[in-house]
Amino acid sequence: MSDTVHRIALSLLLIVVVSAPAAADAATGPNGTLTVAFATLFDENLNPLLGPAPSKVFYDVMYEYLLYNDPQSLKAEPGLAERWSMSQDGKRWIFFLRKDVTFSDGTEFTAEDVKFSIELLERKESRWPLRATFLRVEPKVLDRHVIAFDSKEGGLADLDQTFSSFLGLPIVSKAYYEKVGDRGYEEHPIGTGPYRFKSRRAGDSVSFEARSDWKTHWRVGAHWAKHGAFKEIVFRKIPEVATRVATLRTGQADIAELTPEVIREVERVKFPIVRSPDSYVPMVTFHGVWLPSKPGYDASLPWLKKDVRQALSLALNRKEIGDKFYFGTASPTAGPHWFHPNTLGWNPAWKPDPYDPARAKKLLADAGYPNGFTIPLRLFTMPGTTELPALGEAVAGYWEKVGVKADLLPTEWVVHRPDLVSRRFKGATIYRGFPQVEPVTVWRLAYHSKGDFGEREDAFVDSAIDTLAATVNGKERETLARKLGDFLTNDAATLPIVSASYLYGANPKTVKGWQPTRGKYPDRFEWAAPAQ
Amino acid sequence: MRRYLLSRITQAIVTLWLLTLVAFVMARLTGNPLDVLLDARSTEEDRVAMAQVLGLDRPIATQYAIYLRDVVHGDFGNSFKTRRSALSTVMERLPWTLELGTASFLVSLLIAVPIGVVTAVKRDTAIDVAGKVLALLGQSLPTFWLGLMLILLFAVTLEWLPAGGTGSLAHFVLPSITLGWFTVAGIMRLVRSAMLDTLGEEFVVTARAKGLAEPGVVWKHALRNAVIPPLTYAGVVFVALLAGAVVTETVFAWPGVGQLVIESITFRDFPVIQIIFLLFGVMYISMNLVVDLLYAWADPRIRLTEGGRRRR
Numbered sequence: 001m002s003d004t005v006h007r008i009a010l011s012l013l014l015i016v017v018v019s020a021p022a023a024a025d026a027a028t029g030p031n032g033t034l035t036v037a038f039a040t041l042f043d044e045n046l047n048p049l050l051g052p053a054p055s056k057v058f059y060d061v062m063y064e065y066l067l068y069n070d071p072q073s074l075k076a077e078p079g080l081a082e083r084w085s086m087s088q089d090g091k092r093w094i095f096f097l098r099k100d101v102t103f104s105d106g107t108e109f110t111a112e113d114v115k116f117s118i119e120l121l122e123r124k125e126s127r128w129p130l131r132a133t134f135l136r137v138e139p140k141v142l143d144r145h146v147i148a149f150d151s152k153e154g155g156l157a158d159l160d161q162t163f164s165s166f167l168g169l170p171i172v173s174k175a176y177y178e179k180v181g182d183r184g185y186e187e188h189p190i191g192t193g194p195y196r197f198k199s200r201r202a203g204d205s206v207s208f209e210a211r212s213d214w215k216t217h218w219r220v221g222a223h224w225a226k227h228g229a230f231k232e233i234v235f236r237k238i239p240e241v242a243t244r245v246a247t248l249r250t251g252q253a254d255i256a257e258l259t260p261e262v263i264r265e266v267e268r269v270k271f272p273i274v275r276s277p278d279s280y281v282p283m284v285t286f287h288g289v290w291l292p293s294k295p296g297y298d299a300s301l302p303w304l305k306k307d308v309r310q311a312l313s314l315a316l317n318r319k320e321i322g323d324k325f326y327f328g329t330a331s332p333t334a335g336p337h338w339f340h341p342n343t344l345g346w347n348p349a350w351k352p353d354p355y356d357p358a359r360a361k362k363l364l365a366d367a368g369y370p371n372g373f374t375i376p377l378r379l380f381t382m383p384g385t386t387e388l389p390a391l392g393e394a395v396a397g398y399w400e401k402v403g404v405k406a407d408l409l410p411t412e413w414v415v416h417r418p419d420l421v422s423r424r425f426k427g428a429t430i431y432r433g434f435p436q437v438e439p440v441t442v443w444r445l446a447y448h449s450k451g452d453f454g455e456r457e458d459a460f461v462d463s464a465i466d467t468l469a470a471t472v473n474g475k476e477r478e479t480l481a482r483k484l485g486d487f488l489t490n491d492a493a494t495l496p497i498v499s500a501s502y503l504y505g506a507n508p509k510t511v512k513g514w515q516p517t518r519g520k521y522p523d524r525f526e527w528a529a530p531a532q
Numbered sequence: 533m534r535r536y537l538l539s540r541i542t543q544a545i546v547t548l549w550l551l552t553l554v555a556f557v558m559a560r561l562t563g564n565p566l567d568v569l570l571d572a573r574s575t576e577e578d579r580v581a582m583a584q585v586l587g588l589d590r591p592i593a594t595q596y597a598i599y600l601r602d603v604v605h606g607d608f609g610n611s612f613k614t615r616r617s618a619l620s621t622v623m624e625r626l627p628w629t630l631e632l633g634t635a636s637f638l639v640s641l642l643i644a645v646p647i648g649v650v651t652a653v654k655r656d657t658a659i660d661v662a663g664k665v666l667a668l669l670g671q672s673l674p675t676f677w678l679g680l681m682l683i684l685l686f687a688v689t690l691e692w693l694p695a696g697g698t699g700s701l702a703h704f705v706l707p708s709i710t711l712g713w714f715t716v717a718g719i720m721r722l723v724r725s726a727m728l729d730t731l732g733e734e735f736v737v738t739a740r741a742k743g744l745a746e747p748g749v750v751w752k753h754a755l756r757n758a759v760i761p762p763l764t765y766a767g768v769v770f771v772a773l774l775a776g777a778v779v780t781e782t783v784f785a786w787p788g789v790g791q792l793v794i795e796s797i798t799f800r801d802f803p804v805i806q807i808i809f810l811l812f813g814v815m816y817i818s819m820n821l822v823v824d825l826l827y828a829w830a831d832p833r834i835r836l837t838e839g840g841r842r843r844r
Contacts, residue, residue: 043613043799050615124581125615132575186616202624203787203795204698238696238785246683246695417567421576452575 030210032530034230034511036522037244037253041206041237046197047186048128048170049120056170057521058206058235062104063170063191064219066095066114066163071517071524073342074437076164079219080109080171080192084163090155090470093137095163097145100218103173104196104211111147115139116174118149133162133441134169155470157477158440165523194220194526195233205236220526227513228529245505254511257522258503259387260327266505275501276516278341280384280434281333282391284312284495288426290456291449301426302373309492310353311363315402316395317355322498325387325394330498336488337496338442340435340519345481350489352496360402372403376427380413384502384521385432391497392430420453433496435519440468440481447488460487507531540824544817548810551817552603555809556596564588565612565800586612599806609803613795618803622789622811628698629788632711632781633774635704639712640719640773641766643667645759647716648723652731653750667720670713679710679783696785707784711777715769719762726758733757764823771819775812 038057045051046059066081081095101109118139121128128134137149137156149156163169171192177185189197194217195208209232215221220229236253238244245262247253249269258266263273289304291297302308318332332352339345364372377396379389389410396406409427419425436442445451448465449458456462464484471477488494504522506514514528565586566579583589587598602609608619644667651663670678686706687695694703730736731754739749774789781790789808796804 045614125585127569127582131578183616186614201698201787202621203628203791204785236697236785237787239782239791240680240696240785242680243683243696243783243785246688247697249688250691250695252695252697412563413567415563415567418564 030214030224030229030231032230032510033232033234034255034525034528034530035234035236035253036525037236037238037247037256038522039237039239039241039244039257041235044200044202044206045186046189046200046206047182048117048172049123049126049182050186051127056523058208059170059189059191060165060193060523061195061208061233061526062189062193062197063172064101064193065165065168065170066097067168068165069437069517069520071515074435074518076437079165080114081163086157086472088472090157090472091151093149093156093159093163094142095147095149097147098218099145100216101192102213103176103192104190105173105176106213107173107175109171109173109192110144111141113171113174114147114169115141116177117169117171120172120177121169130162130168130441133159154466157472158438158444158469162438162441164437165517194224194229198232203237205234207232207234209233223527224529229526230528230530233525248505248507251507251510254507255514255522255525255528256505258505260325260329260503263327263329263503270508271505272508274504274506274514274516275329276504276518276520276522277501278435278499279502279519280432280500281335281340282385282388282430282432282497282500283337284395284497285337285429285431286494287420287428287455288423290458291423293457294423298426302367302369303375303428305367306492307363307367308369309495311360311367311402312399312404313353313492313495314356314360314363315398315404316353316495316497317398318352318498319355321391321394325391326498326500329503330500333496333499334489335496336485337431337433337446337494338436338439339485339488340433340439343435343437344439344478345485347482347485347489350485357398357402364402364404369403372405374405374407375399376409376425377406378409378411378416378425378427378429380411380416380429382413382432385500388430388432395430395497423455440465443484444469447484447493460484537825540821544821547817548814551810551813552600552806553596555806555813556599558809559800559802559805560592562797562800562805565802568799569612603810608807611801611804613799613801613804618801618807621804622792622807625787625789625792626811628786629774629777629781629790632704632707632777632786632788633770635708636712636715636773636777636780637766637770639708640715640769643670643713644716644719645723645755645762648720648762649727649750649755651720652724652727655728663720667717670715671717673713675710675714675779676783678713679706679780682706682710683783696783698786707780707786710783711773711780715773719766719769722762722765723758726761727754730754730758767819767823771812771815774815 041058042055043051045055048063065079067076067084068079069075070077080098080101082098084093084095086093095114097109097111097114103109118134118137120126121131122134136152136154137159138152140148140150142148172185173190176190180188194211194214196211198207198209200206210229211217214224238247241259241262244253244256244258245266248256248266248271258273266273286303286309288298288301303312322328322330322332334350334352335346364370377392379392381388393408396408399406416425416429444465446453447456447461448454449456449462461484464480468477468480471480502516502522504516508531510531511528512531514524516522516524565588566582570578570582587595599609608617610616611618611621614621647663647667651660654660683695683706686693693705697703736749736754739753777786777788778790778793780786781788782794792804793808795801796808
């Protein structure tokens with residue numbers, strides 16, 4: 001009997017000893033599948049040439065960037081470039097590249113790949129948002145692992161986000177691209193990231209799997225060995241939010257993109273909500289007011305007056321909007337369009353306008369509108385912010401209480417955009433801004449008299465933006481940017497409403513360690529790990 | 533018969549040509565693709581460059597002439613969105629819609645035919661009323677709501693079936709019930725009506741007189757004769773199921789042509805919109821052509837009066 005017990009005990013011990021290394025390996029290496037449910041996979045393109053930046057929601061696990069950003073502060077951090085510098089005249093960036101990086105096909109990453117990647121996105125058929133910005137620079141390979149970007153015109157000091165993961169330049173393999181061509185790269189792309197492309201089902205999903213040489217991967221190797229990672233990541237398109245919640249609850253998805261109205265339901269079943277705080281700021285923008293040189297300029301528009309814009313801001317109950325409309329997921333905020341906390345130009349002294357309808361009415365009366373006026377308010381959705389038209393209706397309700405009637409005009413961004421460029425529209429919109437690492441590029445678009453959407457003809461604003469593009473010194477840049485922000489804030493140029501968050505539900509039993517970058521489409525899935 | 537055949541095929545070709553024109557014009561009514569394809573930060577120079585790449589810088593008549601020439605040669609162009617062949621873009625989504633359409637069609641028949649038969653046999657009873665209400669519910673309930681309720685009950689609460697997506701036979705159950713139930717009422721009413729006619733026929737009376745069991749009389753003899761009119765209608769229903777799956781595909785994240793339609797319109801993806809328009813047009817034309825030819829084959833009076841010249 002004792003012999004039998006002895007043998008059983010010995011067998012159990014053997015099983016434990018034999019399986020221990022395997023268990024340890026499973027705990028440290030990639031295993032399991034992470035399924036992420038998104039409302040859309042956008043263009044589903046895998047070749048940066050063929051798609052716009054939003055496709056980054058899934059292919060950032062495969063492509064890498066010269067720079068990365070701290071997920072909270074958004075400050076630039078080393079990426080494929082281990083260091084970088086800007087010339088004193090603000091006209092040349094130099095990037096010193098890592099030497100231990102390979103593409104998933106085993107070939108070495110070099111400066112030629114960087115040059116090829118930027119030239120790819122400069123091509124005529126490129127839909128990359130920063131194509132025009134890339135055209136401002138001329139890439140020069142100085143060494144196998146050193147590349148310079150020289151200015152063709154003006155300063156380049158505003159361009160470091162251009163090379164980061166935020167909007168930036170995904171690096172493709174020159175040798176492989178030249179071998180397979182545009183279509184071949186689209187069908188089977190490769191990058192230097194820790195995951196490699198596995199498969200795609202049109203309209204349904206895109207899958208990636210961990211590289212077999214993950215242990216030596218420069219960015220995640222050590223982290224994965226210690227904390228684990230997923231062997232496979234599947235990004236699935238599930239357009240309807242109620243279905244996304246259902247897939248999260250039934251275990252079909254581990255992470256799901258959510259909207260504010262389903263937050264309560266998800267919290268009720270004890271699934272943690274992952275927020276990307278301060279992701280975006282819904283706001284009121286005014287049009288037709290600041291371009292006297294344009295034909296059709298109408299000096300009689302009420303919202304031409306700063307006090308009227310101020311009154312429209314005081315009429316908004318931002319706290320109520322955050323609590324009721326956004327179900328407590330948003331809070332009142334301040335600052336002009338494209339100015340956000342912890343980024344260039346943000347002034348902590350800016351405070352949200354209080355809800356003060358009495359003062360709003362007085363300001364309107366003093367401005368010559370005691371009985372209010374009518375303002376056209378265009379409503380349209382933008383990717384990731386489908387609630388904007390409904391928010392516009394809420395804004396109209398607040399304005400009505402102070403005597404201002406908003407003429408609601410439901411439309412689409414694609415209809416509004418041409419009017420914006422040609423400055424034909426006279427009224428207001430509900431739009432949104434989101435944090436930018438280096439916002440000078442978008443300030444140029446939004447505020448400069450020569451910007452695509454600029455509605456200002458102001459010497460100070462133009463000069464500030466031009467100077468910022470050529471100023472290298474960090475302190476000088478911050479001072480000037482803040483001065484610009486103060487000017488725009490005091491002028492009530494735009495009316496920020498609340499600071500809202502992109503929201504995700506995550507299954508605590510299957511996934512841990514995932515936190516997306518602030519103000520960015522969801523990312524950093526390569527840092528997520530199985531919970532068990 | 534040959535003259536009739538030629539006449540109908542000529543009509544089909546003319547209809548197809550008109551369809552290309554309508555598809556071309558309708559696609560362009562969705563707006564300018566450059567507004568969607570290019571980001572807000574793109575410049576006018578970007579827009580001019582992209583217009584050249586997509587061939588949108590040419591006059592509209594020239595664009596149509598090129599489109600027609602290419603279609604005749606079997607070239608449907610490349611998707612503006614994916615830059616891949618528009619035909620293959622549609623073809624890789626079509627099997628999903630065909631599978632869902634077929635499953636929904638079967639669900640529809642499986643519900644509609646028994647209810648139609650039973651309500652005819654139990655005419656003017658509580659069962660008749662209940663059957664009609666059940667069938668009408670499918671047509672009355674919004675597909676969107678029905679789909680979500682089925683997900684909540686069978687996927688979330690009971691955990692019997694997946695909430696959405698594809699991958700196994702189980703994934704077909706909820707979307708095919710949602711889509712198929714909508715068409716139950718129409719088929720059920722036709723079956724019921726045909727059964728009522730058939731159950732009064734002499735051969736049914738004879739069968740009963742010969743002592744055949746009632747289930748055999750109803751399900752074997754009567755149904756076999758009553759099912760022809762509903763099946764003719766069912767052919768059209770099948771194509772309608774394929775073309776009308778947009779909401780169901782969205783609710784259940786089904787990657788079929790229905791979702792592709794929405795995506796293509798949103799992106800102003802002219803080549804894909806045009807090919808989907810043509811595809812469903814060809815399906816309807818083909819279905820009608822086949823039905824017309826079968827009728828002509830079955831009934832000589834049709835080919836004599838519609839062939840263009842009456843034979844003497």
